Amino acid sequence: MKIDSHQHFWKFLGNEKDYVWMMDEYSLLKTNFGPEDLAPLLNLVDFDGTVAVQAREMPKENDYLLALAKKFDFIKGVVGWLDLCDPKIENDLERYDHQPKLKGLRMLIHDRLDLEFASSPNHVRGVGLLERHGLTYDLLLKPQHIRASTVLVDHLPNQKFVIDHIAKPDIKMGLFEPWGKEIAALAERPNVYCKLSSLITQADWNNWSEEQFEPYLDHVLESFGPSRVMIGSDWPVCTCVTDYVTTMGMITRWAAKLSDTERMLLFGDNCVHFYCLEGSSL
Amino acid sequence: MFHEVDETEAIATVHAALETGINYFDVAPAYGGTRSETVLGKALKGIDRSSYVLSTKVGKYIDNNGQDKLDYSRKQIRLSIKESGKRLGVDYFDIIYIHDIEYHDRRYTELALSEGLDAVQELKNEGRIGSVGFGIYPIDLWKRILSTLPIDLALVHNHYCLNDNRILELLPIAREQGIGIINAAPYASGLLTNRGPSDWHPAGTEERAIFKKASDFCISQGFSISELAFQFSSQNPSIPTTMFSTADHRLLNQSLEWFEKPVDMGLVDQVRNILHPVKNKDWF
Numbered sequence: 001m002k003i004d005s006h007q008h009f010w011k012f013l014g015n016e017k018d019y020v021w022m023m024d025e026y027s028l029l030k031t032n033f034g035p036e037d038l039a040p041l042l043n044l045v046d047f048d049g050t051v052a053v054q055a056r057e058m059p060k061e062n063d064y065l066l067a068l069a070k071k072f073d074f075i076k077g078v079v080g081w082l083d084l085c086d087p088k089i090e091n092d093l094e095r096y097d098h099q100p101k102l103k104g105l106r107m108l109i110h111d112r113l114d115l116e117f118a119s120s121p122n123h124v125r126g127v128g129l130l131e132r133h134g135l136t137y138d139l140l141l142k143p144q145h146i147r148a149s150t151v152l153v154d155h156l157p158n159q160k161f162v163i164d165h166i167a168k169p170d171i172k173m174g175l176f177e178p179w180g181k182e183i184a185a186l187a188e189r190p191n192v193y194c195k196l197s198s199l200i201t202q203a204d205w206n207n208w209s210e211e212q213f214e215p216y217l218d219h220v221l222e223s224f225g226p227s228r229v230m231i232g233s234d235w236p237v238c239t240c241v242t243d244y245v246t247t248m249g250m251i252t253r254w255a256a257k258l259s260d261t262e263r264m265l266l267f268g269d270n271c272v273h274f275y276c277l278e279g280s281s282l
Numbered sequence: 283m284f285h286e287v288d289e290t291e292a293i294a295t296v297h298a299a300l301e302t303g304i305n306y307f308d309v310a311p312a313y314g315g316t317r318s319e320t321v322l323g324k325a326l327k328g329i330d331r332s333s334y335v336l337s338t339k340v341g342k343y344i345d346n347n348g349q350d351k352l353d354y355s356r357k358q359i360r361l362s363i364k365e366s367g368k369r370l371g372v373d374y375f376d377i378i379y380i381h382d383i384e385y386h387d388r389r390y391t392e393l394a395l396s397e398g399l400d401a402v403q404e405l406k407n408e409g410r411i412g413s414v415g416f417g418i419y420p421i422d423l424w425k426r427i428l429s430t431l432p433i434d435l436a437l438v439h440n441h442y443c444l445n446d447n448r449i450l451e452l453l454p455i456a457r458e459q460g461i462g463i464i465n466a467a468p469y470a471s472g473l474l475t476n477r478g479p480s481d482w483h484p485a486g487t488e489e490r491a492i493f494k495k496a497s498d499f500c501i502s503q504g505f506s507i508s509e510l511a512f513q514f515s516s517q518n519p520s521i522p523t524t525m526f527s528t529a530d531h532r533l534l535n536q537s538l539e540w541f542e543k544p545v546d547m548g549l550v551d552q553v554r555n556i557l558h559p560v561k562n563k564d565w566f
Binding site: 020023113114115116142143144147170173175177178179181182 | 425447451453457519555561
């Protein structure tokens, strides 16, 4: 089963204020993007399903995405949001225990001013509760947040983590270190996976080439190995730069040098294993 | 820096700063057309040179018509340091920053990065100065400099204040290269004050209105936006040094009082929400 491990949906019109992160450069995103828009694109690249990831830090986001997942079988899992720093988070987590398509949670770590947020006590405590609810945790980071996230992971060796967007190195400026060193250190923790997603939005939107991504992709593959990486599009955010087929094709063309087995892992099996997805249609 | 300053008051402010434990002063020949250096020199006269850290800048000057003049040539830099030393009454600078190399549409940037940096490094090798850095604004240039050039310090202004947090992106690169970061302009060049920025500031009418709204919100909560701005900029443990300017000893004491009180992050969130439309906007 081929899975796009990272995409979003939103009903922007009528909820404009919810998507605070959509600054001017994201003006193309300021409309509705729903499953009916994505389904034909999946067919074009011959993928079977997706994981829909939260784009708003509000509980109603979970209900919105879970309702879509119930209706559209190709949405195999949902990564939602809860305020894990809330002292009463246990009650909230229990509310979702009977939602099989809720696979994990994510907080917007990279929008926090406190670079140590990931390793702050309340956050560690909250993330520490996810394992017993069978939930994964998506680490949304920029390079400056990797170190504190490594501390978080070291506190919770049995919690499953996945890094979104290879922690957003500055591909536009061609920067590599210390991102390279620090993500490799984080990759030494066997409970951390990595999404090969959204590299395109880290490049110069008007002047990028596929070769620019190669050293970053190679490094992530070498650091995590073929069993802990998964392809993701970050659709519709990627459409600020290029279309869905080109975005997915960029990883596919890079992966041509891998073995058939490695490609199966990258294109779906690792994602299915990580999020415990069920392929009801297969 | 940008308005008429009473010399006696300015000197009193420097002395008050030294008394409170502030031990680092930064100036530039371009500030007040060399007057800032002259007045700071008077203030520091007779003070034990080992009791404070002093930096000035090279490469940007104000000509007789009040226009910016950029010159990053070796000859000018060596002359500049000599003249600054005379005005300040010192023969050694702890730090020299190469100043505003992005000005004039970056026409002089490459020269500053090559000959200018070489010239300052030579002065360091000769023992005339302690450390070398740049004092500039653009984030893309910072990333390039921090990741590729051999400098000791980065004077980064207007990138860690209530309306901008991009300094956080620079921190890991600087750490990797062993470069220190100094965070300047907590009041965002006047944007984060009750009276707003001076006329020269490039913020337009709509943008000024957004800052005014934030300032009015703060007043309605019983404090000034400057207080929150100063606390926010100076209290991030990842950023040990924050630089601010004042030539009024009451404002200095005011800032220090604010600094002693921990920042209210709930209020910071509310003010940053108001400022969201101008978040991380490039002004210079």
